[in-house]
Amino acid sequence: MKKMRLRTSMSLAFAVLVALTVCMISLLSSYFIRKEFEEYVIFSEKKQADDYAENIESHYDESNGGFNIEYVNIMGMFALKDGFILRLYDADGNLVWDAENHDTEFYQEVMKSIAEEMEEKLPEFGGDFVTYDYNLESGDKQIGKLEIRYFTPYYLDDNDFRFITSLYRILSLAGLISIIVAIVFAILFARRITTPVSGVISLTKKISQGDYGVRVDMNQKDRETYDLANSVNHMAASLEEQEYLRRQLTGDIAHELRTPVTNISSYMEMMIDDVMEPTSERLKSCYDELSRLSDMIKDLERLEKAESGKIHLNKEDVELVSLSETILQSFETGIHEKNIEARVIGEEVHIDADRGRIAQVVANLLSNSLKYTDEGGKIVISVKKKKNTAELIVEDTGIGIPKEEEERIFERFYRTDKSRTRKTGGTGIGLTITRVIVQAHEGTITCESEQGKGSRFIVTLPIK
Ligand code: ADP
Numbered sequence: 001m002k003k004m005r006l007r008t009s010m011s012l013a014f015a016v017l018v019a020l021t022v023c024m025i026s027l028l029s030s031y032f033i034r035k036e037f038e039e040y041v042i043f044s045e046k047k048q049a050d051d052y053a054e055n056i057e058s059h060y061d062e063s064n065g066g067f068n069i070e071y072v073n074i075m076g077m078f079a080l081k082d083g084f085i086l087r088l089y090d091a092d093g094n095l096v097w098d099a100e101n102h103d104t105e106f107y108q109e110v111m112k113s114i115a116e117e118m119e120e121k122l123p124e125f126g127g128d129f130v131t132y133d134y135n136l137e138s139g140d141k142q143i144g145k146l147e148i149r150y151f152t153p154y155y156l157d158d159n160d161f162r163f164i165t166s167l168y169r170i171l172s173l174a175g176l177i178s179i180i181v182a183i184v185f186a187i188l189f190a191r192r193i194t195t196p197v198s199g200v201i202s203l204t205k206k207i208s209q210g211d212y213g214v215r216v217d218m219n220q221k222d223r224e225t226y227d228l229a230n231s232v233n234h235m236a237a238s239l240e241e242q243e244y245l246r247r248q249l250t251g252d253i254a255h256e257l258r259t260p261v262t263n264i265s266s267y268m269e270m271m272i273d274d275v276m277e278p279t280s281e282r283l284k285s286c287y288d289e290l291s292r293l294s295d296m297i298k299d300l301e302r303l304e305k306a307e308s309g310k311i312h313l314n315k316e317d318v319e320l321v322s323l324s325e326t327i328l329q330s331f332e333t334g335i336h337e338k339n340i341e342a343r344v345i346g347e348e349v350h351i352d353a354d355r356g357r358i359a360q361v362v363a364n365l366l367s368n369s370l371k372y373t374d375e376g377g378k379i380v381i382s383v384k385k386k387k388n389t390a391e392l393i394v395e396d397t398g399i400g401i402p403k404e405e406e407e408r409i410f411e412r413f414y415r416t417d418k419s420r421t422r423k424t425g426g427t428g429i430g431l432t433i434t435r436v437i438v439q440a441h442e443g444t445i446t447c448e449s450e451q452g453k454g455s456r457f458i459v460t461l462p463i464k
Pocket residue numbers: 364368369371372396398399400401409410414415416417418419420425426427428429430431432455
C-alpha cells in the first residue's frame with residue numbers, strides 16, 4: 001500500500017486542526033455577536049418607543065389642555081420613517097393624531113417595505129407588527145393615550161444588515177487568513193521535522209547497501225533529531241568498524257593459514273617426489289606447523305564460544321596470589337630460557353570466580369609479557385585488594401605498545417606492527433578472549449604502556 005509522506009500527513013493534520021478551530025471560533029463568535037446585537041436592537045427599539053411617549057407627554061400644553069400638534073406631527077413622521085407607527089388619543093379617547101391617516105401612502109409604503117425587507121432577508125424570522133400602549137400623564141392627571149406599533153421582536157434596517165454582513169465578512173476573512181497562515185506554518189513546521197528525518201532515511205538506505213562511511217550532519221536544531229543523527233552515526237561507525245574487523249579477520253586468517261600450509265605442502269611435495277628424504281626432523285617440522293594451525297583453529301573456536309555469549313562460569317573461591325604463582329611456575333622453562341626475572345607480589349585476595357578461566361587470563365597476560373619482553377627483562381604480577389574489588393596487574397619491561405593502539409590490542413587479530421615482525425608472534429586473539437572472560441566476571445581490563453619501556457595490564461574483578 002502506498003504510504004503517505006510524513007510531511008504531508010503532518011501538514012494535513014495541523015491544517016485540519018487549525019481549520020476546525022478557526023471554524024468553531026468563527027461560528028461561535030458570529031452566533032454570540034449576532035445574539036448580542038439582536039438584544040441591543042430590541043433594547044434600543046424599546047428605548048426609542050419610550051422616548052417617543054415621553055417626548056409627546058412633555059409637549060402637552062396645560063394652558064389650552066391639548067397636545068402641541070405641530071410637534072406631534074413632525075415627530076410622528078420621523079417615527080414612521082424609522083418604522084414606528086404612532087396613534088395619539090386625548091384623555092377622552094378621541095383620536096388626536098394617526099400616522100396611518102396622516103399620510104396613508106407613505107404609511108403603506110413604510111409598512112410594506114419593513115415587512116418585505118424582513119421577509120426577504122430573514123425568511124425564517126416570522127416577526128410581526130405589535131402595538132404597545134402608553135398612558136400619557138401630566139402630574140397625576142391622565143392626559144391621553146399613545147399607541148406605538150412596530151415590528152417585533154425587532155426590525156433591522158439596511159444599515160443594520162450592512163453591519164451584520166460586514167461583520168460576517170470580517171470573521172470569514174480572518175478565518176481564511178488564519179487558515180492560510182496555519183497551512184504555511186504547518187508546511188514549514190513539518191519540513192523542519194521531516195527534512196532531517198528524510199536525510200537520516202536516505203543515509204540509512206546507503207548504510208543498508210553497505211556504504212558505512214556516510215555520516216548524518218550533526219548540526220540539528222531539535223534534541224530528538226540530534227539524538228537520532230547521533231545514534232545513526234554511531235551505528236554507521238560501529239558497522240564500519242565491524243566491517244573493517246571482518247575484512248581484517250578474513251585477511252588475517254588467510255594470512256596466518258597461508259604460511260604453515262605452504263610450508264607443509266612444499267615439504268610434502270618434495271618428499272613425495274623423492275627430492276627430499278622424509279627424515280624425522282622434517283616430519284617434526286611439518287608437525288610443528290600443523291600444531292600452529294591446530295592452535296589457531298582452537299583459538300578461533302574459543303573466541304567464537306566466548307564472544308557468542310556461550311561462556312559458562314563455574315564459580316568457586318579463587319585465591320589470586322597462589323593461582324598466579326602456579327601459572328608462573330608453568331612458564332618456568334620459557335622464563336629461564338630468556339633469563340627473565342619474574343615474581344608474584346601482594347596480599348592474599350579471595351574472589352568468587354571460574355578458576356580455569358581466571359587461570360587463562362593470567363596465563364594469557366603472562367605469555368604475552370614473556371613473548372614481548374627481551375632477554376634479561378622483568379615481569380611482576382601484583383595482587384591488591386581494593387574496596388569491593390581485587391586488582392591483578394601484570395607488568396613487564398618489554399617492547400611496549402604505542403599509546404594510540406592501547407585500546408585496539410583487545411580487538412580480535414589485532415597485533416601491533418612491532419609484534420608482527422617478531423618471530424614469537426601469536427594470533428592476536430589472546431587478549432580478545434582475555435577481555436571476554438574478564439567482562440563475563442563483570443570486571444574490567446585496561447592497558448597502560450610506554451613504547452620501548454614496558455606494559456602494565458590491569459585487571460579488576462569484583463570480590464563477591
Ligand atoms: P598475540 O597472540 O599476538 O599476542 P594478543 O591478543 O594476546 O595476541 O595480543 C595482541 C597484541 O597486543 C599483540 O600482538 C601485541 O602487539 C600486543 N601485546 C599484548 N601484550 C603485550 C605486551 N605485554 N607487551 C607488548 N605488546 C603486547
